[in-house]
Amino acid sequence: MTAAKSxxxxxxxxxxxxxxxxxxxxxxCTVDCSSDxxxxxxxxxxxxxxxxxxxxxxxxxxxxxxxxxxTFYLAARGQDKxxxxxxxxxxxxxxxxxxxxxxxxxFTYGGLLADTATVASAIVGRATQLAADRKARHVELRHTxxxxxxxxxxxxxxxxxxxxxxPEEAFLKQIGSKLRSxxxxxxxxxxxxxxGREELVPEFDPVFAATMxxxxxxxxxNHFFATVFSSFRDLISLRVVKMKxxxxxxxxxxxxxxxxxxxxAVASPEGKRVSLNMRMYWEMLRHCIAQGAPAFxxxxxxxxxxTYRFKAQWGARPAQLYWxxxxxxxKELPRLNHxxxxxxxxxxxxxxMPLWCANLLGPGLARNLP
Numbered sequence: 001m002t003a004a005k006s007x008x009x010x011x012x013x014x015x016x017x018x019x020x021x022x023x024x025x026x027x028x029c030t031v032d033c034s035s036d037x038x039x040x041x042x043x044x045x046x047x048x049x050x051x052x053x054x055x056x057x058x059x060x061x062x063x064x065x066x067x068x069x070x071t072f073y074l075a076a077r078g079q080d081k082x083x084x085x086x087x088x089x090x091x092x093x094x095x096x097x098x099x100x101x102x103x104x105x106x107f108t109y110g111g112l113l114a115d116t117a118t119v120a121s122a123i124v125g126r127a128t129q130l131a132a133d134r135k136a137r138h139v140e141l142r143h144t145x146x147x148x149x150x151x152x153x154x155x156x157x158x159x160x161x162x163x164x165x166x167p168e169e170a171f172l173k174q175i176g177s178k179l180r181s182x183x184x185x186x187x188x189x190x191x192x193x194x195x196g197r198e199e200l201v202p203e204f205d206p207v208f209a210a211t212m213x214x215x216x217x218x219x220x221x222n223h224f225f226a227t228v229f230s231s232f233r234d235l236i237s238l239r240v241v242k243m244k245x246x247x248x249x250x251x252x253x254x255x256x257x258x259x260x261x262x263x264x265a266v267a268s269p270e271g272k273r274v275s276l277n278m279r280m281y282w283e284m285l286r287h288c289i290a291q292g293a294p295a296f297x298x299x300x301x302x303x304x305x306x307t308y309r310f311k312a313q314w315g316a317r318p319a320q321l322y323w324x325x326x327x328x329x330x331k332e333l334p335r336l337n338h339x340x341x342x343x344x345x346x347x348x349x350x351x352x353m354p355l356w357c358a359n360l361l362g363p364g365l366a367r368n369l370p
Contacts, residue, residue, distance in 0.1 A: 012144030012319060013049045017115045029076040029084050029119055031126035037073045044083040045113065050144065052109035053256035058231045060088040063105060066227040067367035074126055076119045085114030087123045091134060092368040101131055101139040107263060108159060108300045111143040121149060128326050139326035151324040152333055158318035160298040160311035168289050174315060186279035192242040193283055198229035200238045204250045211266040218369065241280045243271060249280040260288045261297035281314065
């Protein structure tokens with residue numbers, strides 16, 4: 001499957017370390033598969049330049065901790081028993097799409113990390129065997145660069161990444177007069193902006209649930225976000241924006257290495273009408289600049305979608321995402337999105353459901369949404 005890549009930039013390193021700077025070379029390896037992370041898993045992840053926060057063992061386990069999802073840790077080891085590559089996999093299933101393995105669900109980033117193409121190929125082989133053992137329809141590997149192992153791929157998603165100038169005044173000038181006026185529009189309202197962590201999750205949830213309902217997507221339960229905050233610890237924070245005492249905007253931020261990502265951000269229709277969402281993003285960007293972060297990741301979007309254009313107006317540029325697949329014989333690339341008629345029909349029915357009912361039923365379904 002192909003997608004337009006015009007003006008799409010690659011800002012991420014390869015998941016495979018081509019150079020043998022750690023002395024491993026293309027040596028033979030064995031690949032272990034376990035339900036618990038090896039003790040040296042995070043040591044390898046922390047040393048790999050393509051690793052994300054979602055590769056850390058405590059993040060991989062979020063689905064298991066929050067929902068009881070079966071989780072697998074694949075680790076390739078050389079003759080000296082040192083890890084040469086890793087792949088986290090989480091098993092999900094639904095009556096609509098069957099069983100599948102994802103690296104990793106709930107987040108944009110995950111996938112395989114390896115020192116060499118030989119190691120990567122060995123891990124893919126073990127993942128293929130695991131999928132057959134688990135009778136999974138497919139395995140989805142979420143990467144930020146081509147894997148170059150000849151696997152089928154989807155390239156219809158991008159991350160929107162904004163390099164951040166310093167100081168703040170330089171960025172204010174960079175965004176232009178139209179955006180500055182929108183940010184200032186929200187200053188007329190009685191806004192209360194709060195930074196926090198898991199203690200603010202109860203305030204985050206109602207606005208998030210209403211937005212997911214409008215999109216036709218089952219909402220994650222409170223305990224999922226409590227698990228996320230517990231797992232990421234000092235890497236995560238939450239912003240809440242109140243207007244006249246009521247929450248109308250909220251966002252979760254994850255910082256890992258030189259990048260701050262916002263995996264979830266929502267604003268109410270009332271908030272959007274007075275540009276509260278613009279003020280919320282402006283405050284997040286100011287905070288990142290003050291903290292010395294060189295880049296802000298607005299999260300993933302489909303090219304030319306409404307969210308894509310919203311992020312692009314801030315100056316964010318698309319960075320191509322590569323989602324690779326291991327497929328059962330004769331199977332087509334999965335479409336667990338609105339391009340699938342079954343998915344689109346389910347989303348349409350969900351939007352028509354009363355919000356109270358969607359909030360009641362949603363958490364049981366969200367556990368198996370990738």
